[in-house]
Amino acid sequence: MHPSQHAPSFHTRITDLFGIRHPLLLGGMHILGESGLVAAVVNAGGMGFITARSFPSPDALRADLRRCHALTGGQPFGVNITLARRADANAAAQDWIRVALQEGVRHFESAGGPPGELVGPIQQGGGILIHKCPSVRHALSAERCGVDAVALVGMEEGGHPGANPLPTFVNGAHALQSVSVPLVLGGGIGTGRQIAAALALGADGVVMGSRFMVAAETAAHDALKRRIIASGVNGSITIMDSLSDTWRVLDNAAAREVRRLEASGVRRHADFGDLILSSRTREKVYRDGDVEAGIVSLGPAGGFADDIHPAGWIVERLIGDAVEATRSLGQRLVALP
Ligand SMILES: Cc1cc2nc3c(=O)[nH]c(=O)nc-3n(C[C@H](O)[C@H](O)[C@H](O)COP(=O)(O)O)c2cc1C
Structure with a gap:
């Protein structure tokens, strides 16, 4: 049994949807989002997405999915489908979904373009899809397409935050007024205090990337x-x-x-x-x-790291700090005379 199995965490619509212990998602990471890193996050109780576009062929993707299955001992993990801005460059997306479903993957993250053409194949294959986007307008349109959850990122996001000029917490507060499906927030989140703050805001979890750039398992020098x-x-x-x-x-x-x-x-x-x-x-x-x-x-968010640690250590530290921050917030509640 994992040492943190009995440590407190948070129960949200995202932990239910993905069947995970902690409301923490590792988003797709081009080049770096492969089995070693993803399995480490999954084994620590989060959800991670192997980034399909990083692999030169569907067979190379399939081989890494098999490695991930071995590393997680059969625990579920996800696949990220990043679409290109040019629709005609997205022919590979359906192949990635087919290979992932064949290999038993049921959790998908999409990004980079409208998810409309992904929802059907994924859900008919028994999968669930969280769509990641930078604005409330895109989030509502993804919801109308039938996605199971939305990840909303602010301008602090490492990678491509889109044309959205709003920071994560403004974007998030705005989205929570109108988005009905489970909503996670991302962009700039690198500490447990921020995870607690996102949950206090009303989000169902967080999606992270930059903080895991320095994880021991990340395939970077x-x-x-x-x-x-x-x-x-x-x-x-x-x-x-x-x-x-x-x-x-x-x-x-x-x-x-x-x-x-x-x-x-x-x-x-x-x-x-x-x-x-x-x-x-x-x-x-x-x-x-x-x-x-x-x-x-x-x-x-990468700058919150103070050393290279295993991804599982990072997840435990983040969630432990988020629990601590939540407790201390609770202690500040007083009945005024
Ligand atoms: C090195 C790196 C590569 C990334 N590549 C992708 C990608 O290929 N597809 C994708 O959907 N998101 C990608 N992202 C975004 C992450 O999935 C996640 O949304 C983002 O890192 C969250 O913001 P944060 O970096 O502030 O934690 C990448 C992020 C980083 C740091």
């Missing part, structure tokens, strides 16, 4: 993890705003070069060349630890 830890909460900036494709990333030499090109008038993705598109620069950063060489998705 230790030099990158150390750089993220050293950068603190001010270590991210946004790029590509001028192309209406806002991307929140580690503030490094590559990101500053992208900003310089934007300031000089560059407006087409292709014209940023290797800086944003190449798997070679990506490998330099993630595999070789050349932390200035390429763009790294990252939000301020």
Whole structure:
């Protein structure tokens, strides 16, 4: 039995929907969201999503799903289906869903575009879908498409927070006035206190990414993890705003070069060349630890880490701190004379 099996946690519509102990989801993470990291979060009582688009073929995805099954001892885990902005680039999405369902996966996270064409195949296959989006308008439209839950992210989100200018807690408070399906919040969440605050707001859970960039299991060079830890909460900036494709990333030499090109008038993705598109620069950063060489998705939440720890340790710490924060909030309640 896991040591934290009897530790207190939170019961929400999301823990019921996903059958998990803690209302904590690890969102899809391009390149990094594979079986090692996802299984560690699942084994600690959260839910994680293997990121389908990171794999070169459906068979490579299938192999990693099998690895994850072995690592979790059969406990359920999820698959992230990130859609491209161009609809014609999304042919692979149905293959990813088919392979995942064949391999027994029933939990899906979608992002990047409207989930309409995913809902049918997933639900008819016995699965559930949480759709991640940046605005209340998108959340309501996903709800109308029939998704089972919504993840709403604020502008603090590491990766692609969309054109939404609102921070997580404003976005969340707004959404809670109108969204009916279970709702999780994400973007900038890197401490247990913030999880307690999201639950106090009325959310059913949180979705996280950046804080897990420095987990021991994350397949990134230790030099990158150390750089993220050293950068603190001010270590991210946004790029590509001028192309209406806002991307929140580690503030490094590559990101500053992208900003310089934007300031000089560059407006087409292709014209940023290797800086944003190449798997070679990506490998330099993630595999070789050349932390200035390429763009790294990252939000301020990564800066809450103070060391490299196993993902299970991070989950326990986050939930333990959230419980503590909730208790101390309860103790502040007084009946005024
Ligand atoms: C390195 C990295 C890669 C990501 N890649 C994806 C992705 O491929 N698909 C996706 O839906 N979300 C992706 N995200 C977003 C996360 O799933 C999650 O929504 C986000 O990290 C939450 O905000 P936070 O970073 O402030 O915790 C990525 C985030 C990071 C940090």
